[in-house]
Amino acid sequence: MATIHRGHVFHIAGSPLVTQAAEHLVAFPDGALVVDDAGIILWCGDWKDVPVEHADVKVVDHHGAFILPGFIDTHMHFPQVWCGDSYGGGQLLEWLNSCIFPSESKFEDPDYAHNAAVEWIDRLVTAGTTNALVFGSAFPHAQDFLFEEARNRGIRLVSGTGIQTVGPESASRLIVSEETAVERVRAEIEKWHPLDPEVRRQSLQSVAVVPRFSLSVTRTTLAALGEVYDHYRDAGVYFTSHLNENARTGTGEIDSVKAEYQVTDYLDTYDGRFMPGSQVGGKSFLGPRSVMAHAVHCSDAELARMAETKTSIAHCPVSQLFLGSGTMPWKRTVAAGVNIAIGSDFGGGDEWFVPQMLNACFKVHISERTPVGIDPYPVDDESLSLHPAELLFTGTLAGARALDLEDRTGNFDVGKEADFVIIDPTKWEMFDKTLKGRHVPEDPIKARDECLFTVIMLAREKALTGTYVRGRKLETSTGASRIGA
Ligand SMILES: [Zn+2]
Known part of the structure; x- marks a missing residue:
């Protein structure tokens, strides 16, 4: 009935x-x-x-x-479930070192990780988030708890273990060898991803390949994960990572990536072009099931490449305010043809409720000063008053599109x-x-x-x-x- x-x-x-x-x-x-x-x-x-x-x-x-x-949150961090509003005394990299890596290491304890998984799904239900793309824990038992809890509660979830093969001392408990990283990603896909097409049409949970960001891995890791992703790509496995979040000159994230990899653009590292001079070194992660978080400081070439490959952006205005990352340029990004969905980036963000992220989205873009004359926006409209329908779209249907589920939800x-x-x-x-x-x-x-x-x-x-x-x-x-x- x-x-x-x-x-x-x-x-x-x-x-x-x-x-x-x-x-x-x-x-x-x-x-x-x-x-x-x-x-x-x-x-x-x-x-x-x-x-x-x-x-x-x-x-x-x-x-x-x-x-x-139902609201769709396309970027959040499971092992940061209790990290909201952690004081790092600086921006992204200081916050990671002093607050986030130590907190995420606590998931090594199975009881702690299990409680976190229960709390995580509770928070999604309470916030009306029916589908979420979730950066996972470094620890396989924690990922098992998360997937089990999602399955038992009947909520949609895409997640993958967060991969780090290099990093500072504060991340030592989270770092694994390249062989272990590949083994764990393969094992998680085989265990939790619906590989059979018929099962996939009914399934609510899927797996993503999730290198934390380019500075947390090496060329060898990216090449190996690219082979894994390429093997499972047609089975609907996802890819997600961070892109162009913090632009502080010299020691910030973007300059550090370019210095480490000697590439033209940050996106090149996820596009198989991670060798010096952006030469091809492996398979690309980009595509219609790939989501780049933040994308605040993209070049025209990066935006064009994301549009070309149907890679989406998880826009995280609340987190960008918290970490002083700047604002994703709405007009330029839309004009480039890239799909923009919303993300909390919890615990960089401190909101679970998607309308509160849309609230921040409206405020940052009405305050944003961007060059005039970008199609399809009026030439005389310097800032932007997003239409409520655009906000609703960004928190719902755009998320379904980012997760390649527009035929099923949104x-x-x-x-x-x-x-x-x-x-x-x-x-x-x-x-x-x-x-x-x-x-x-x-x-x-x-x-x-x-x-x-x-x-x-x-x-x-x-x-x-x-x-x-x-x-x-x-x-x-x-x-x-x-x-x-
Ligand atoms: Zn994030």
Whole structure:
């Protein structure tokens, strides 16, 4: 028997570019999402137009609440589950050395790692994140706990063990030999990735190849991992790493990568061109299942190469603010044709709730000063006021695209799997009163857009009352649909 979820529906229909999101924004103030027993969307529309064949199905009335597609977080760090707002006394590399590497080393303890896995999935459920691309722990037992917990709870997850074969003394517990790195990546894929195409179509969890970043590995490691990735690429294995995050001159991440590898661009190291002078030395990791985190300081050539290979960017504005990394140039990146999804980068970021990342995204780009005259943006618009539909797109459908799952999730198109969240303003008085008390424009399109904008910018986790994957409501480890509920 099917189920109708009744509430205020918003989603980005079809398969638009981000610049077309406003034209594809769909809103039903009294809407219905009809989901069958297998969790597939049968129909989405206005409550009064529900087709007669669904007239006598079970109705879950989320009266006064919003129904949005499940949020997709395309960059976060499992072994940093308890690292939010760690004080490193500097920027990226100081923070890694003084806070992050020591904390991640604690996952060597199985009990600690198991508790972290339970907490991690609890946090995703509580934040309405139905799918996440997750940098994994260096320790295989910790990855097993994470995948087991994701499978048991029925949440989508892509993860892979974080590979480091070189690094400072503070990372010594996380560093493995090149042989061990390759063995562990292969073993994780064979154990947790759905290699069979039929199984893959039903599966919610997948594996990624995850070198921490170019400075954590060597040319030999990149060449060996490239062979592994190439072997499993057609089986839908993912790739993710960091790119062009910190641009501090001389000792920062980007200059250090270029000095170490003697390459023209940082991206070359992930594109098989990691030999001096950007000569080819191995297989490329780029492609439609590859996600580069940050991409704040890219050259035109790097952006063009990502667009050409359909590699996506995980944009992490909250983390970039925290670590002083700057801001991914929105107009240039969009104009280059690269898909931009949102990422928390937790624990570099300190937010789990995707709308809060979209909130930061709006603020940094309206404050961003970029060259004028970049297509498709108006020549006289120096800063950028992102449309609420563009924000919703970035937190939902763009994430599905980044994970090559747009045919299965990301919006409420008929035939997709029903991943959605319920946001109930009455669970947070300030949010509720603002929605009720604000001026509502007479123009229905303006009223629609302003409502969505307020929902994205003002909502907090405490207003989230349900996280559904494939039509099934997820629970936290304590059995609550949300922590504290
Ligand atoms: Zn990161």
